[in-house]
Amino acid sequence: MHKILIVEDESVIRAALRRLLERHDYALDEAASVAEAQSNFTLGDYDLIISDLRLPGSPGTDLIALAGTTPVLIMTSYASLRSAVDSMRMGAVDYIAKPFDHSDMLQAVQRVIDKHSQRKAVKTRKTPKAESSVSAAARDGAVTMIIGECDAMQTLAEHIEKFAPTDSTVLVLGETGTGKELVAREIHAQSKRAEHTLISVNCAAIPETLIESELFGYEKGAFTGANTNRMGLIEAADGGTLFLDEIGELPMEAQARLLRFIQEGEIRRIGSVQSRKVNVRLICATHRDLQTLASEGSFRQDLFYRINVLRLKLPPLRERGKDILFLAERLLDKQAARASRAAMTLSPRAIQAITTYQWPGNVREMEHAIERAVILTDGPEIDNDALGIDLELVNINRLRGDRVSGTTVKRPPRNSDPVEDLSLEDYFQRFVIEHQDSMSETELAQKLGISRKCLWERRQRFEIPRKKSGGNRQRKAAS
Template sequence: MSRILIVEDEAIIRTALRRLLERHAFQVSEAGSVDEALALEPRGFDLIISDLRLPGEPGTDLIEHAAPVPVLIMTSYASMRSAVESLKLGAVDYVAKPFDHDELLETVSRVLHQQASHRSTPPDVTDAGGSRQPMIGDCAAMQTVYTRIRKTAPADVTVLIQGESGTGKELVARAIHQQSQRAGAPLICVNCAAIPETLIESELFGHEKGAFTGASAARTGLVEAADGGTLFLDEIGELPLDAQARLLRVLQEGEIRRIGSVETRHVNVRLIAATHRDLRALSKTGEFRLDLYYRLNVMQIDLPPLREREDDILMIADVLLDKACQRHQRDGLRLSRAARREIRDYPWPGNVRELENALERGVILAEGHLIHPDDLGLRPNQPSPPHPLPEAPPAVEEHFEAGPGGEGEDLSLEDYFQHFVLEHQDHMSETELAQKLGISRKCLWERRQRLGIPRKKQARRSSV
């Protein structure tokens, strides 16, 4: 059971949050200020949810005191600039008040899920640019993939990675190479589908000068360039039959012969192959050599499509969104609740690659601090209104589970609004009330009228 510390000086909000989280199997403690939170040893919790403005020190002070425990900041909807500043100081995320319970629970679950996945440490991968990052995902299928990578990498056997386009087959190949005994040697990645059929043998095995028209100089092939290291052949199902025969000899004898040469060269290469096609079915139609399939399939790793990784989709989206925001210098940009639902429910035929492209598009097109479904452009064939409305801030009419009565009683945000105004209007001005609730003075007046909450009567000045 995850332990959560709520730091909030308003008792009504603090109680409402505690009851909501306890109903969803979280263990909750409370504090009214940073000093009270520090007395509870914040590093012993799994998550801290803190108001930004507190008596004494601000909630952001807990980011340093509680590290590495994540701190989720609460702020009024009108204070987005403060929320962005909180993120820059190291807050894991923020939620705007007043908020609905679905948004809060989704954010809490996501943050805790990310923390748990970091503890399980998926394999680190160094990308083509040299930066290291862990593979993303914590679902059961991906845990199986991580286990297979850890067991396969040191064995120095041929590996066949199968999965749909965009599922991250090259990431798996890089992880295997980096955890193998060949990590200090080169990893050569080749997309067989991207090389013209007439050039594939020359690219892979090299050629001598004058071997064919245009061969003005001798050239080392990619197999030879990978000598001592790893050769990753993506989309190996697209390899022509002649090239398949040459590759089979590399696997059987460790030998290559450049085109136009009579000299045989020995190479020591570990082969990792990947495909989205059924190689056994291709072998039955004569499109792929069955003996090569058996040589390749010493160890097989199956990558699940994104649509089967429901628990990981939003986590992957958050990581990819952060990278896109950094590339385009859009700090503080977030997915709206509607956009998160769209991402969660979309079938993703293009898998992670399609998700990355959609988020890139969303970062470029978004106006304000939220990315909406129309910005993602996932369903272009569906008619959309000519002027899409921005997502409205959570309204006080939405229900928030809590209540001073019993465990089963609900206190709606409308009730909270009324309770808060009546309790504080004697010592707070209308402007202060509106700021505390995160709404405008006009909105405060309209809700007073609708709910029948009278304003405090001002004492009349006596005339002289």
Template sequence: MSRILIVEDEAIIRSALRRLLERHDYQVSEAGSVDEAEALDPQRFDLVISDLRLPGTQGTALIDRAAPTPVVIMTSYASMRSAVEALKQGAVDYVAKPFDHDDLLKTVARALEQHAAEAAPPAATSSAAPPQELIGDCEAMQVVYTRIRKTAPADVTVLIQGESGTGKELVARAIHSQSQRARAPLICVNCAAIPETLIESELFGHEKGAFTGANAARTGLVEAADGGTLFLDEIGELPLDAQARLLRVLQEGEIRKIGSVETRHVDVRLIAATHRDLRAMSKSGEFRLDLYYRLNVMQIDLPPLRDREQDILKIADVLLEKACRRHAREGLKLSRAARREIHDYPWPGNVRELENALERGVILAEGHLIHPDDLGLQPGPPLARSQPKPASPVAPDPREAGDAELDEEDLSLEDYFQHFVLEHQDQMSETELAQKLGISRKCLWERRQRLGIPRKKSARSRTG
């Protein structure tokens, strides 16, 4: 069990953070200042999480005093400059208050894993071993792992391409953590989330009075990443003016704040990601061709989830375990029918959609099993496989099975479902059909829609 020291002068925040970490099996101690933390000997902990602004001495003092124990800095002054300064002084990461629970837990896990990896003796590892947080063993992902391993130490610009929700930011983090810049900041920016009128100011900064509302000078995110890595997600959404400025950063290593006549040198590794075809956009004038060539030094293509058949259930199990911990519902499992539904669903939203479905399932599930209805997946055609498995020649009657999981497994056979509904819908109402099949009326309706089975007008409309 990892031991974590929280250093925070506000008791409410300290106790809330303690409860959150203890729910996730961490052993937690508390301190209200740097002096109190030193009295507890921070070097005997696996991780220190400290507020930046503390009474007396600032939290960054613990970076040296706790070494080699890693320190994560918290700040309610969401100033990128103070966070980056903490990173430059040796903090392994930072979180801004009020913090998102999932983000904080990911930061803690990442810091502990990184510290454990640095402390462990060198060992032979597989050339295609998956980086932290990336899951899957399929052939397409083995290619991705190999490309990450070869690209990370090269310090070249990388373009990650893949559909939305495939994990492009995880790949960027893996490249950064395996690079020579691993101890420097990684600044992640979603270009699609920043209004076009503000994107240049956010990326490159501005001087005081540069435009209406610029009441103080601002450090841009490119400069904040100096010495480290800048990850630009959805780079295809950058306006052309910002593209021109970014090209100068790549060509000359220089930036100029809005409203300034001075240029500043920056040493930044750029990783970009997109789900769009940048080459086609360059032909239509939406994206600069010279910037595309500068970005595409190394390219990593992420496969969609539907092409990772052997990984889908493995990913689902990992995400389900995390969702169960978040909602304090440990022990929940997927029924066999739910596992089949997850395996066969085409997942247009990829891993992000899978994560959301499992979150719904954990919240809605009654008992110890998550059933297909709980996942709330939109009805659609089953995923076509290159070598489909033959259907069972005989589908047993679910009413004769004693095990709930087996019931769900049998009912997932579309042939049996279709045959049963067509044979009995003249004599049964929708409620009776659903009861006999062991599913809800909503699930019955969705499966009718999927299989194209219309309701008979002669069916009785009793309720029960």
């Protein structure tokens, strides 16, 4: 059983962490300050120390030097990138913002402890690093995002293995929720920089006015409010890896500065006249088409060419075939264990829903749906209703040529543009209006994959009047 020391002056937070971690089989000790932790416990005996940043007396970052090889995870209610940079620069393995999400905390704890355990095992056995390397993603609870047996995922794994040992820039492409950050973490974990810092930055989450100062840092007096010198995130990642998520959202001014960093391997803080050399491996990710953005002038072409060296394409979940059900079952096991529930299974209707639904939010959407279903379901079996998936709406996808159980169904003939993007509701209305003169209600319902009752209810909802069958026969006779 892994041992964790919690250093937190708020008793409510200590109690909440104790309940959370003890439910997942961790042994806990508590302290209210750095001094209490140092005097009452041997810090080197723990697998992890979780400490608040601001404590009575000494700050939590003082534990980093006192703990020796024991990793320290910093909690901060000041959820800014600046405090994260400061704590990680001092040697913290990671940080988490309060109020924290339970799943985020558990994943961070598991990731840090597993990595620490691996390092101790390597030192004990004195084996080469390459032989003892264990995939960070395989240790993480979110491993389900990047494993799979489909051809696309097998190719992805092969490319990661080839790309990781190099220092070349990697561009990760994929829809929202496909696991781009997890791929970046895996590349870093398999690289020669694995012992150094990986800093992740969501470019879309930082205001345009702050992005340059956060990335490149600034000198005291560079602008109003710059009361001290501040190291930027690129400089903080020196020796390690910088992951820039959603790089397509980066403002043009910041793109120019980033280009110089990539070309010259140096940065200049805002307000400084001196450049600083940095050794940073860059991984970028986006869900947008950067080549199109570059041709439109909203993304620098020279920057696109610089970051488009090694490229990884993550397939959307809907294109991963039999992996979809495998991932769902893995996520179900994970969520059931997290909720301290016995083993749970998926009902036949739930399996049908999971394998036919398009999952526009990809694995992230699936994980949230299963988490919700585990909470809402009292028994051992989860149904599609608990997942929030309407099978009758999903079945309409058959008429749009979407994948259903590995097959496609021909779309009904239309005079309008066949690639027009319609919602399911739009498609239902158009199909009924166009075919109700030539089909009975039973035939319409069968074609749409729904019951006659559901067809009637949706007619009422969308205010589509039902044509009288007598009128149809008269029109046919007249023709």
